[in-house]
Amino acid sequence: MSDYFFSMRLAYPWSIEPVGLPALGIVAVLLVLLTIWTYTGHPNANRRRILIVVTLRLLTLAVALLTALRPSIGVQENPKIPSVLLIGVDMSESMTTKDEVNNQPRVDAVRKVMEKCQPIIDELAAEQSVNVQIYKFSTPDFSEATSKYTATDPADGKRSDYGTYLHKTFDRWQTERFLRGHLIIGDGVDNGEAFSAVAEATRWGHKCPVTTFTVGSDNIGNVGQDIAVTSIDCDPSPVPIKTDLMVTANVNAYGFSGARVVARLFIDGKVVATEEFTLDKEKDNKLRIPAKAPETKGEVKVKVVVGQVKDDQILPLRGELNGDNNQSETYLTVTKDGLRMLVIDRLRWEETRLRDALRSEKRFDINEVIRQTDGAVTAAEEEFLDLDTQAYDVIVIGNISPNQLTFTRGGKTISVLDKIRDAVLKKGMGLIFLGGEHSFRGMPADLLPVTVPADPASAIVERLDGPGGRPLELFQTVPTDDGLSKMMKLSKDPKQTVTLWDELNTTVRTRPAAKLTGYNKMTRKPGTSVYAWTSPLREAVAAGTAIPDGADPLLVGWQVGDGARGRVLAFGAYDTYLWEKLGQPKTRQGSEIHSRFWKQVLLWLAHQEDEEGEAYIRPAYRQLKIGGEQIMRLGVRLPGGGDDPSAEFTVKIVPLPEGKTEPDAAEIDKAKPETVIRDKDGAKVLYRPRVKGEYFVVLTSPKKGPDGKPLLGPDGKPVLHRATAKFIAIPDISDEMLVVNANHDFMTRLSVPNGGKALRLEDLPSFLKEMKEQKDVGMKPKPKFYPDWRRNHSAGFLPAWLVIFALLLGAEWGLRRLWGMV
Secondary structure, three states, rough: HHHHHHHHOOOOOOOOOOOHHHHHHHHHHHHHHHHHHHHHHOOOOOOOHHHHHHHHHHHHHHHHHHHHHHHEEEEEEOOOOEEEEEEEEEEHHHHHOOOHHHHHHHHHHHHHHHHHHHHHHHHHHHOOEEEEEEEEEOOOOOOOOOOOOOOOOOOOEEOHHHHHHHHHHHHHHHOOEEEEEEEEOOOOOOOOOOHHHHHHHHHHOOOOOOOEEEEEOOOOOOOOEEEEEEEEEEEEOEEEEOOOEEEEEEEEEEOOOOEEEEEEEEEEEEEEEEEEEEOOOOOOEEEEEEOOOOOOOOOEEEEEEEEEEEOOOOEOOOOOOOHHHEEEEEEEEEEEOOOEEEEEOOOOOOHHHHHHHOOOOEEEEEEEEEOOOOOOOOOHHHHHOOOOOOOOOOOEEEEHHHHHHHHEEEEEEEHHHHHHHHHHHHHOEEEEOOOOOOOOOOOOOOOOOEOOOOOOHHOOOOOOOOOOEEOOEEEEEEEEEHHHHHHHOOOOOHHHHHHHHHHOOOOOOOOOOOOEEOOOOEEEOOOOOOEEEEEOOOOOOOEEEEOOOOOOOEEEEEEEEEOOEEEEEEEEEEHHHHHHHOOOOOOHHHHHHHHHHHHHHHHHOOOOOOOOOOEEEEEEEEEEEEEOEEEEEEEEEOOOOOOOOOOOOOOEEEEEEOOOOOOHHHHHOOOOOOOEEEEEEEEEEEOOOOOOOOEEEEEEEEEEEEOEEEEEEOOEEOOOEEEEEEEEEOOOOOOOOOOOOOOOOHHHHHHHHHHHOOEEHHHHHHHHHHHHHHOOOOOOOOOOOEOOOOOOOOOOHHHHHHHHHHHHHHHHHHHHOOOOOO
């Protein structure tokens, strides 16, 4: 298809409006009159000669005038540029509501209008090369490749998920250059959960207009009343033991907006919280219930029940259609990654650098009480020292005396040491005593694994150049084999650990000394273990060397209390922060040794030293709808932090029989391994549950030795890491027919802000006709001009035009010479 038009581009000064063109006409007329007058009076002229010469002169003048006017015939090509028109039709169950003309269902009205529009759609395809894609959508399993609309499709979707439809079609068509528009036909009863429909429509608005066509009435009333707990979220997930946990239940309250309800939280079948809430809206009420994570790690079941209290039971509200959906449950992984600790010390460099070294590790929940004197404690300090309510894994007692651990409350003397003793002996809490001039003396004998001199003057071993002077002697920290195997390994490679301790204990003139300047004199008790001792030698003593006779122990420990679960250490050093000098200023080797040592010590005290090197598997959703995609992240932790990138995994997913905590080994063995996918974030497994119920996930991975090769057991088989997880698949709770009023306001929010219109279904035919008349899609090619007067587009025309002008002018001049009319 082409359009033709006349174009004229006047040369300057004839292009000056409005006098240019009339002036050119006057000049042309004067030139013609002047030419005729010039030749009519010549003696050699006759009528034939004058006619010929004047004709040539006028033709030459015409060429000059046309050059000034530069007229052309323009041809505008209108090619058929292929474009795309998207139409989405809501085929959910609410579209069966009979509120259209003659009491017909909404979906039948849509079918009739679509049938009426089919000829226009065909014309768009034939005349303008418009590719019209018509989709049907309802539930979250919409697929751009398979969810095509046909007139015979039933409207039986249990959900109206506008957000998922918009999200997935945008992913498919976002790279398309020529989109004519996106039309959405439906009643606007959106109850999707995965994506915000308004937000997804905004993304479309940057690409092409979104136009909506609402079908149905907005005042027919609701069918029923119901409260439904649609999902439960736990934050954080996984959660460290004994830390704060927030459980959020998402509740729909159709017909019960404004109702007061009670929500009860169960963890592993035990009631942990009961709270009252007001359901402010019909959809997406967020009921947030705070709780504490359990004290032991593992998989726990979390359940929330919403309703009214009767005889201490939570029952459905009066008038509910379905009481079975008033509760929901999920799984939560409780880990020992969290270590809650209390530091009680004076304000000194050892305490400051210890605190800073641990704060870089997110799993350490560090609390501190600074006791400079024996004075009264503040309210905040008293709260931290209340061991009856605080669940600490480890307590660090620094350079303080027993008197500083005693305070008065309500006229009653409180001994913090007594509370610490009970926590260590009865609950297995970890405890470490640090060195200092006030340390160790008067501490509970049944906790302290060492004895110290009674005379304070001999409690500290150090040699200084006068009071407060520079140290004349430095002391090594020499780990024993027992210490290296427990809390003093600095690397996964045992040889590297020994090398690092040797470097720390070596005195070199070319670098700052990184040894201790002194320590507390201690004598180990029977039944204790020496994990490190000290030496004043200048040359390094090899790490792993047993303590010789006469040497002073530096780190001594034992396990006491019920089941020998309470781990206690006495560490005579008070300036380990000097280790950080190693490698400075070029490297941070000393700081890394210092940080690694203290983390290892505290993890060992908290019985968490085995956490490193363990495998894990973490489902993204502990509760999801049947058919939803589960994403499970997996890995094996390296001792130095992070995951092993070369770890090999076998992952199996087995339905969990009711009443069991783990499937039989035979069921796991015969299960087919899932495909492990690796991306920039690590390893993952994708899975879609097809039936409701609980699912058990088991991961195995070969353990590796220091050389990176798999370890073999006595039977010659690989030694395996093992990790498990659970999740629950639930049926999609359909609230599709609880609210059936058409929502034109919702359809307006999808369309008007995004360049489209909010129309009714009956407007669709006229809208498509208007679209058909709008032929301007994309960029048109530039028009072509005949002739083309532009210098770089003339294609030989301008030179030929000049030749014609020269020939006419030359012929006229030659004849006048020949005839003597010059």
